[in-house]
Amino acid sequence: MPELPEVETVARLLRPDLVGARVEGARVSWERTLGGMTKRVFARRVIGTRIVAVWRRAKYLIFDLERDGEPAGCLVGHLRMTGRMYVGPAEAGDERHIRVRLDLDQGRAFQFVDVRKFGRLVYADTAAEAMPGLGPEPLGPEFTAAWFARALRSRRRQLKPLLLDQGFVAGLGNIYVDEALFSAGLHPLRRSDRVPRAKADLLHAAIQGTLAEAIKREGSSFDTFYRTPAGQPGSYQHQFQVYGRTDKPCRRCERPIRRLVVGQRGTHICTRCQPAPRASRISR
DNA sequence: AGCTACTCCTGGTAGC
DNA sequence: TGCTACCAGGAGTAGC
16 A cells, blocks of 8 residues: 555656646546545646646645646645556556546546545645645654654554554555564554653664665555556565565564554564563563 | 544455 | 455544
8 A cells, every 4th residue: 555655656757747747638437536526626627727746745646736827726646545646648548447537738648546446636725725734754854863752752652553643754554664663673552652762763763764765666566556657566565574474484583473453454563573562462 | 632443445365 | 166255454533
């Protein structure tokens, strides 16, 4: 499922194709993708605009629009689990599950494909109004080790649900949280205010290191869903230490990786490298 | 404040 | 083979 590294990859690869493109048509085959706007209104808002910027915030993709050289709102997209975006020739399109299609100039089309229909492509006047309150970017300047240590202490939550909370830190998802927690040797059920400073620093570095490396490898593809806009799979899945490795030996200590459920999410840990907190010996 | 459960969706798969 | 039941999960929401 696309998380920050995958969305960053999509933004980077879409940018050269989309910036400067003129929107000449809009076809919506699953209206809920628009987040409440009717397809008629959506089409009226976007047709005749030009895309002037493509950027990412957390797991959102934002396309800034202009009409006659004046700002004209933006499109805010979220891939959720199975969304894909790419630009291709207008006539090439027997792809299933196309939810929104924008006809562009020069005979090209932007397609938003999404098997499970959870993804969104929303028109908004400003990006902020289409995104909820988000925490800092984990690769941005606000996300310092000192800030992170303080933020962990100020909450009393289990680490995994806290790191998945986009209002705390924006952009992490199930995969990279599991990987970062393993890398720092922290159990997902550890309470955030009980993490010692040295461990908080390790986790901070693990989050940044994991994300940066995953961006270099254009994200992770382990099923048929995530592909870059160029149609290629990412390659970070080969670096996974714990995610999806249930029963396989820990790469550090050989003990089989265990799968547990934390906050309704599949969670992968090494019970030796990530010792359970004293209060809750959930996993033996 | 922080937790759990439920909802939205479909394709793949386990079980019979 | 063909059927059903169940599972994955990001994020929003409701209820405790």
